Amino acid sequence: MRTNDVVLKTATQLVTFIIIIFSIYVFLQGHHNPGGGFIGGLMTAAAIILIGIAFDIKTVRRILPFDFKLLTATGLLIAVLTGIGAFIFDATFLTHTYDYFYLPLLGKTELATALLFDIGVYFVVIGVTLTIIFTIGEDS
Amino acid sequence: MINHLIIAPLLIPLIVGIVLLFLRHNVKTQKVISVLSLTAMLVATVLLLFSVLEHGVQTYQLGGWQPPFGIVLVADSLAVLLVLFTAIVALACLLFSIRGLDQERKAYFFYPLLQFLITGVVGAFLTGDIFNLFVFFEVLLMSSYALIVLGGEKGQLRESLKYVLVNVISSALFVTGVAYLYSVTGTLNMADLSNRIAEIGQPGLVTVIALLFLVVFGMKAAIFPLYFWLPGSYSAPPPVISALFAGLLTKVGIYAIIRIFTIIFYHHPDITHQILGGLAAITMIVGVIGAVAYQNLQKILVYNVVAGVGYIIFGLSSFNEPGLFGGIFYLVHDMLIKAALFLLVGAIIVITRTPKMNEASGLIKHYPLLGWAFLAAALSLAGVPPFSGFFGKLMLIQGGFYAEQYWTVGILLLSSLLVLYSVMKIFFSVILGEEKLPTLKERPNIKGLLYPSIILLFLSFIMGMGAEWVYPYVADATTTLLNPDIYIEAVLKE
Numbered sequence: 001m002r003t004n005d006v007v008l009k010t011a012t013q014l015v016t017f018i019i020i021i022f023s024i025y026v027f028l029q030g031h032h033n034p035g036g037g038f039i040g041g042l043m044t045a046a047a048i049i050l051i052g053i054a055f056d057i058k059t060v061r062r063i064l065p066f067d068f069k070l071l072t073a074t075g076l077l078i079a080v081l082t083g084i085g086a087f088i089f090d091a092t093f094l095t096h097t098y099d100y101f102y103l104p105l106l107g108k109t110e111l112a113t114a115l116l117f118d119i120g121v122y123f124v125v126i127g128v129t130l131t132i133i134f135t136i137g138e139d140s
Numbered sequence: 141m142i143n144h145l146i147i148a149p150l151l152i153p154l155i156v157g158i159v160l161l162f163l164r165h166n167v168k169t170q171k172v173i174s175v176l177s178l179t180a181m182l183v184a185t186v187l188l189l190f191s192v193l194e195h196g197v198q199t200y201q202l203g204g205w206q207p208p209f210g211i212v213l214v215a216d217s218l219a220v221l222l223v224l225f226t227a228i229v230a231l232a233c234l235l236f237s238i239r240g241l242d243q244e245r246k247a248y249f250f251y252p253l254l255q256f257l258i259t260g261v262v263g264a265f266l267t268g269d270i271f272n273l274f275v276f277f278e279v280l281l282m283s284s285y286a287l288i289v290l291g292g293e294k295g296q297l298r299e300s301l302k303y304v305l306v307n308v309i310s311s312a313l314f315v316t317g318v319a320y321l322y323s324v325t326g327t328l329n330m331a332d333l334s335n336r337i338a339e340i341g342q343p344g345l346v347t348v349i350a351l352l353f354l355v356v357f358g359m360k361a362a363i364f365p366l367y368f369w370l371p372g373s374y375s376a377p378p379p380v381i382s383a384l385f386a387g388l389l390t391k392v393g394i395y396a397i398i399r400i401f402t403i404i405f406y407h408h409p410d411i412t413h414q415i416l417g418g419l420a421a422i423t424m425i426v427g428v429i430g431a432v433a434y435q436n437l438q439k440i441l442v443y444n445v446v447a448g449v450g451y452i453i454f455g456l457s458s459f460n461e462p463g464l465f466g467g468i469f470y471l472v473h474d475m476l477i478k479a480a481l482f483l484l485v486g487a488i489i490v491i492t493r494t495p496k497m498n499e500a501s502g503l504i505k506h507y508p509l510l511g512w513a514f515l516a517a518a519l520s521l522a523g524v525p526p527f528s529g530f531f532g533k534l535m536l537i538q539g540g541f542y543a544e545q546y547w548t549v550g551i552l553l554l555s556s557l558l559v560l561y562s563v564m565k566i567f568f569s570v571i572l573g574e575e576k577l578p579t580l581k582e583r584p585n586i587k588g589l590l591y592p593s594i595i596l597l598f599l600s601f602i603m604g605m606g607a608e609w610v611y612p613y614v615a616d617a618t619t620t621l622l623n624p625d626i627y628i629e630a631v632l633k634e
Contacts, residue, residue, distance in 0.1 A: 073161035080155055093147050094203045 005054065012054035019047035027122055031110075037118035041125025048126075049133055057137050068130040075123025082116040145191060146200040146215045148184040149223050149262050152177050157255030167243070170251040174234055177255070182227040189220045193616060197630035199268065207268070207631050208329035214268035214631055218468060218617035222265045222395060225472045228599065229387040229479045230258050232592040236483050237380045239588035240490065245291050245378070253290070257283035257384065264392045268631055270321070271328045273396065274314050277360070281307050284389060287381050288373060299376035306369040310359035317352040324349065331631035334403050334624055342407035350405035350412055354397065361393025363453055364422040367446050371430065374445065375438035375495070379486025382438065386445045387479035394452050394471060401456060402464075402621040403628075409459050417457035421548045423450030424555040431562035435497045437485045437570070440562050441478070444521065447559055448474045454548055455536050463539020465618045469610070470532030473520075473603060477529065480596035481517050481563075484510065487589040488570060492577065497566060502575030506583060511571040513594055518567055520600050522560035528603035 020043075027040025052060045086095040098112035156177040163169050192198055192215050200213040234254065241250060260280025267273050285307075289300040322328060324346060325336040337346055359366040370390070374382050397416075405412055427447025434440050452474065455467020485495075487510055492500035504511035520527030523534075533556060540549035577583075603610050620626050 069164075070162060073158055076158045076161075077155075080151075080158060084151070084155075087144060092201055092204050093144075093151070096203065 008054045012050055016047045016051055019050070020044055023047065027118065028115075030118060031112060031114065037121030038125055041122040042129065044122070045126045045129035045133075048130060052134070052137065057134055060134070068127045068134065070127075072124050072127030072131065075120045075125075075127060077120070078123065079117050079120030082113060082120065085113070143191070143198060143200065145184060145188045146198055146213055146266070149181050149188070149227065150213070150259060150266060152181045152184065153255040153258040153262065157252045157259060160252040160255060161249070164247070164249065167246050167251075170246075171238055174251045174255065175231070178227060178231045178234055178258075181258075182224070182231060185220065185224045185227050188215060189217075189224055189613065192217055192220050193613060197620060197627060199631050208327050208332035211272050212268040212329065212631055213266045214330075214627065215266060216617065216620045216627060216630075217613055218395075218398070218621065219265045221468070221472060221613055221617055222391070222475075223262050225475045226258060226261050226265070226388055228596070229475050230254065230384065232479055232483065232596050233380050233384045233387070235592040235595075236383070236486065236589060240483075240486055241378060241380050242291075248290060249286070250290060253283050253286050254384070256280075257287065257388070261388050261392055265395060268330050269328055270330055270333065270400075271318055274311070274318060277314065277392070277396075278311065280389065280392065281311070284385065287384070288377050290381070291378070293376075296376045299372045302369055303373040306359065310356050313352065313359075314356045317349060317356055320349045320352065321346075329631070330399070330403055331628040334628055335632070337404060337407070342405060346405065347408055347411055350400070351415070353400055353405075354412070354415070357393045357396040357400070358419070359393075361390050361397060361453075362423075362446055362449055364419045364426055364450075367423065367426065367449075370446060371439060371442045374442045375436070379438070379482055379489060382442075383479045383482030383486065386441070386482050387475045390445060390449055391471060391475055394449060397453065398456050398464075398467070398471075398621065403624045406459075406624065413457045413459050416453055417543075417545055417548055420450045420454035420457055421551050423447070423453065424551055425450075428555040428558035428562065432558055432565075437488065437495045437497060437566060438482075439495075440497075440566060441481050441485060444481075444559055444562065445478055447555055448478065450555070451533070451536060451552060454545075454552060455539060457548075458536075458539040458543035458545060460539055460542050461618055461622060462535045462542060464621050465614055466532050466535030466537075466539050468614050468617050468621075469535060469607075470529075472614075473528040473532050473600065476596050476600050476603070477517060477520050480593040480600070481514075481521065483589075483593040483596070484514050484517055485566075487586050487593070488514075490586055490589060491584050492570070497569055500577055501570055501573035502577070504571050505575050507586065509590055509594075510586065511567075513590065513597060514571055515567055516597050516601075517593070518560070518563035520597065520604070521563055523556055524560075526601065526604055528600040528607075530604060531607045 023040045023043030026035035026043060027037060030036030048060060083094040086093060096112060096114045098110055101109055101111050103109050156173060160170050160173060197214065197216040201207065202211045202213065237250065257280055260276050260283060263276035263279060264273055267276060285300065285304050288303055289296050325333055327333055327336060362370040374385055401412060424447050427443050427450055430443030431440050431447060434443065452467045452471050455463045455470060488503065489495055491503060491507065494500065520529045523529035536552065537549050
């Protein structure tokens with residue numbers, strides 16, 4: 001019989017958002033401060049696993065109704081394509097560049113193509129972590 | 141103008157492997173795409189080989205960073221030749237797997253894993269950076285872990301545990317070796333490493349690091365005291381996967397040994413190459429002892445892999461032109477012929493349903509093509525003149541005589557004889573003889589399982605007959621190995 005874990009569930013609903021926002025913050029600041037795709041991805045995965053612990057894996061599957069293996073593949077594809085994108089500009093594989101843009105609200109912002117590569121890493125880390133945890137978790 | 145051809149053999153399997161992950165439930169499409177992509181890779185590699193022979197060693201700076209600061213891919217004749225034969229062997233195994241592998245394994249990511257394995261192998265051949273070499277080693281090892289356990293049979297689980305354990309340890313030693321080397325020299329680029337070690341004249345400490353690398357790569361390549369994991373691991377998975385492993389994986393270790401002992405640690409051959417020679421001789425002996433001792437088809441071939449490693453390392457240890465030439469020639473020949481033999485034995489096992497030798501015989505009556513193909517492969521393996529094995533061994537022996545390693549040459553000749561005995565034993569007892577099959581009512585159809593190995597045998601035949609066509613490529617590779625300055629200048633130009 002399952003105990004009444006209302007405190008855990010309520011806390012999870014609140015904390016998950018904080019973790020995810022913090023993980024995205026860590027992910028975005030990776031170029032100039034400690035952080036980046038790997039640690040950001042791990043934190044996001046941790047938030048999703050917290051939901052899995054507080055509720056159950058079925059709930060997570062309902063919130064994120066796609067195959068995590070394909071998330072990994074998508075991440076890999078993004079990372080490789082950013083590398084190949086350099087071919088268009090007659091540069092070697094994985095050549096990255098950056099420029100400054102004026103965005104609404106944010107003002108002058110440095111945007112680097114390395115961020116696109118990092119998005120790939122971010123997805124791969126989330127996909128791999130969740131695939132490992134849920135494959136073991138669903139094994140009965 | 142940047143030559144993107146250098147990175148093409150690396151990128152094609154990588155991208156295709158990723159795309160195949162999306163097509164998991166559509167095995168038919170996976171097959172088609174895999175065959176197309178490997179053919180494309182083969183074509184790209186052939187073009188690259190011509191371009192390397194014409195314009196010399198070519199480099200590709202990843203991310204536009206100059207070496208020694210960035211990672212550089214170096215396409216010299218040796219690397220490109222090995223990439224070419226990797227593509228050929230992988231294509232043959234892929235064609236075999238279409239009919240020769242069960243549906244379950246194919247649905248569980250066999251094709252993507254194959255592509256990632258090739259990515260790792262090709263990357264390890266092409267890279268010019270020692271830490272990047274480690275990364276590509278891990279790429280190919282991760283894929284091989286998954287391939288060895290794919291299917292989840294009892295034997296596979298047991299052997300994959302050993303295989304993973306051994307390789308994790310050797311990878312940890314690899315990182316340790318790189319760390320030592322980095323703290324001595326302060327660089328990771330192979331050309332730059334070579335320069336700096338030449339400056340300090342390879343003191344004792346560097347020789348110790350060289351021997352640590354010998355332990356690491358020797359564990360991957362299965363040379364004498366470090367070969368113990370190979371016989372079990374390579375006979376556990378299905379024959380296609382064993383063929384891939386025997387054709388590609390140990391060869392990457394051998395390539396790494398050849399590379400580092402010709403370009404980085406070549407200043408004290410009296411120590412390092414002497415040790416290599418001794419280990420090569422013992423590896424040959426151990427390999428043929430195993431090959432002669434067993435009555436299990438896969439085990440016999442697996443020990444022949446060990447013996448083959450001994451021959452190639454012997455070529456490196458004599459460290460002169462014919463020796464290295466023979467070593468490289470034998471290396472590419474060995475990739476072809478080991479894959480062909482494993483695939484033929486795979487076909488035999490489909491018929492006899494047992495890897496044991498004494499439970500079936502007389503296949504030649506109903507499978508004549510298989511029988512004669514096996515005979516051809518056996519003769520090529522032993523080094524009988526019309527096939528490719530002869531020329532490589534001839535040069536190895538010549539190199540051994542020049543280096544005055546008469547004992548090792550004697551061992552090589554004797555072990556060749558025993559290698560011939562071990563495979564002819566299979567030929568006489570399984571192929572020839574009284575017809576005796578476990579189930580006679582239904583004779584398995586092996587259509588589609590033979591032609592990949594026949595293609596490989598045909599290539600081996602061409603390499604043996606037309607050794608003159610292959611000669612300039614191998615000779616160019618040998619020249620680069622004996623004159624590291626060519627390599628260093630190409631990488632660190634201006």
